[in-house]
Amino acid sequence: MQTVQDAVVDEYGAVRLPDSAADQAEFLERHGSTFDVAVTSGRFGVGSELMRALPNLRAVVNFGVGYDTTDTRQAAERGISVSNTPDVLNDCVADTAVALYVDVLRRTSAADRYVRRADWTRKGNFPLATKASGKRVGILGLGRIGKVIARRLEGFDCTISYHNRNEAAGVPYAYASSPVELARNSDVLIVAAAGGPESVHVVDSDVIEAIGPDGYLINIARGSVVDEQALVAALLAGKLAGAGLDVYADEPKVPQDLLAMDNVVLLPHLGSGTHETRAAMAELTLANLAQFAADGTLVTPVS
Ligand code: 8YV
Numbered sequence: 284m285q286t287v288q289d290a291v292v293d294e295y296g297a298v299r300l301p302d303s304a305a306d307q308a309e310f311l312e313r314h315g316s317t318f319d320v321a322v323t324s325g326r327f328g329v330g331s332e333l334m335r336a337l338p339n340l341r342a343v344v345n346f347g348v349g350y351d352t353t354d355t356r357q358a359a360e361r362g363i364s365v366s367n368t369p370d371v372l373n374d375c376v377a378d379t380a381v382a383l384y385v386d387v388l389r390r391t392s393a394a395d396r397y398v399r400r401a402d403w404t405r406k407g408n409f410p411l412a413t414k415a416s417g418k419r420v421g422i423l424g425l426g427r428i429g430k431v432i433a434r435r436l437e438g439f440d441c442t443i444s445y446h447n448r449n450e451a452a453g454v455p456y457a458y459a460s461s462p463v464e465l466a467r468n469s470d471v472l473i474v475a476a477a478g479g480p481e482s483v484h485v486v487d488s489d490v491i492e493a494i495g496p497d498g499y500l501i502n503i504a505r506g507s508v509v510d511e512q513a514l515v516a517a518l519l520a521g522k523l524a525g526a527g528l529d530v531y532a533d534e535p536k537v538p539q540d541l542l543a544m545d546n547v548v549l550l551p552h553l554g555s556g557t558h559e560t561r562a563a564m565a566e567l568t569l570a571n572l573a574q575f576a577a578d579g580t581l582v583t584p585v586s
Contacts, residue, residue: 294321295576311532322568323344325345325347342366369583373427383501384501387547388413389473422444446462466491471494483507484509499523500586501527511531524546526547529551
């Protein structure tokens with residue numbers, strides 16, 4: 284399969300930014316003013332400094348729904364359009380949330396390790412886990428992905444509630460007025476909120492304590508939404524029963540303490556990582572680029 288990177292090189296003569304900071308600075312000094320479109324991904328984005336080094340930039344085309352690594356404030360001030368890839372990844376990211384949910388509660392990864400270590404023969408039956416069906420699930424960020432997660436978990440007979448900055452219209456789930464209230468009334472808190480300056484550490488030590496020692500935290504959104512140090516401290520102190528994480532504060536670094544915990548499931552930010560969804564994301568990224576090249580508008584602008 285041709286990657287987005289190959290396609291933009293072949294079709295638009297795109298130039299790849301050098302990897303090292305020194306080479307990048309020199310390259311941008313010389314060529315920065317020649318670019319009017321940047322194609323990037325949620326992982327890298329076009330941050331403040333890079334955006335300033337591209338004085339003629341007109342569009343940022345982002346592979347991924349999250350664009351928290353792009354300086355949208357500067358983009359708005361300078362009239363730079365930004366697109367992302369919404370909706371096409373909802374299913375896979377929601378599936379990943381459900382996979383973490385079932386794994387953390389039923390301890391399937393831990394049980395798999397148990398079999399591989401031959402503990403089944405040496406120690407006998409694996410310890411009992413926690414029932415996954417019928418739980419009270421709180422969704423922090425009932426957006427496109429959050430709604431799909433909720434629908435999936437209705438199939439597990441879960442009672443869903445949520446918190447957003449504003450109450451969502453027309454949804455059948457109870458609204459909690461704050462993240463702490465949501466956590467207090469949930470057995471499992473699932474973080475599905477967008478990253479960015481407004482959601483940094485919304486899940487802080489108070490929220491984690493409110494989930495409680497029998498509760499679980501799942502995060503498939505952005506590492507920045509959760510105070511990772513507070514999470515690690517709560518897990519170490521037994522103030523939380525377990526966690527399922529696809530995202531981290533400083534990817535690909537994962538806190539050392541988490542690696543040793545059998546009640547934590549750790550994924551390497553693979554929420555959208557299937558052949559089908561990545562192909563759909565690539566197609567939408569290229570469609571945004573093609574439309575911008577044709578008429579200066581984007582198919583899926585971020586706002
Ligand atoms: C991708 C994601 O892994 O869409 C997002 O926001 O986090 C993931 O789908 C990422 O964008 C690729 O860099």
